[in-house]
């Protein structure tokens with residue numbers, strides 16, 4: 516069996532701070548990381564490989580050349596193959612163009628039986644890419660997957676809901692988008708880090724995945740970000756004083772004043 520995992524390199528949004536004076540985002544020194552949900556997706560694939568050593572795991576990303584470092588991390592965790600879709604023509608892609616390119620890349624990877632992706636990327640935050648890739652490949656998709664059992668030609672999964680889960684049986688090939696509750700991703704091992712630098716990463720441009728330049732990136736993006744801004748900072752908090760009763764009364768008065776109750 517071969518499992519392909521879609522992985523994205525993202526800025527560590529926990530490290531992004533707002534400049535209190537200028538009100539702008541401080542991006543300097545913010546590290547790039549493997550998107551957290553994608554680490555869970557990769558871990559799920561690696562656990563299947565642990566149980567069935569005949570399994571091969573491929574990691575695929577669309578991104579700039581430096582995304583190769585993240586792919587090396589995936590190899591160092593235990594992935595067998597890595598694919599980087601990188602081309603200026605892919606720049607400015609919205610989710611529609613991103614999924615077109617990723618689906619074209621997946622079609623070029625030999626022998627893929629099942630595809631894993633993260634539920635959501637912590638930068639774009641749309642959760643659209645996984646389902647769109649499945650739609651372009653004409654295969655079923657289950658989102659928010661928190662448990663995976665693979666059987667003969669099918670996967671039995673738990674789909675996370677707000678107040679429980681659904682148990683779904685889906686035929687393979689299919690695409691599953693994974694949530695953090697699925698597992699605890701493993702660390703890279705020293706031996707594998709060394710090995711990861713011996714392995715080749717296939718780098719493909721638009722021609723290599725059989726796409727015309729006009730079908731990628733900004734050219735093929737129905738949406739355009741025309742303005743982005745930092746949200747205004749919350750005002751200073753106010754401490755209430757007095758006895759518990761007085762504070763409660765004062766709080767109710769303030770909430771009432773703002774028509775919040």
Ligand SMILES: Cc1cc2nc3c(=O)[nH]c(=O)nc-3n(C[C@H](O)[C@H](O)[C@H](O)COP(=O)(O)OP(=O)(O)OC[C@H]3O[C@@H](n4cnc5c(N)ncnc54)[C@H](O)[C@@H]3O)c2cc1C
Pocket residue numbers: 521522523550552553575576577578606607608609610611613617631632633634635636637638639640641642643644645736738739740
């Ligand atoms: C007009 C416009 C212009 C944009 N321009 C740029 C730009 O120039 N540069 C830029 O970096 N972003 C740009 N973006 C953002 C870009 O659209 C999204 O980052 C991208 O489409 C992925 O969406 P997302 O981050 O919401 O991923 P989600 O849909 O939240 O991701 C879900 C899962 O899909 C998979 N996935 C998502 N993206 C990738 C990827 N690239 N490779 C492999 N797997 C992936 C991962 O498994 C991930 O967990 C632009 C967006 C718009 C609307």
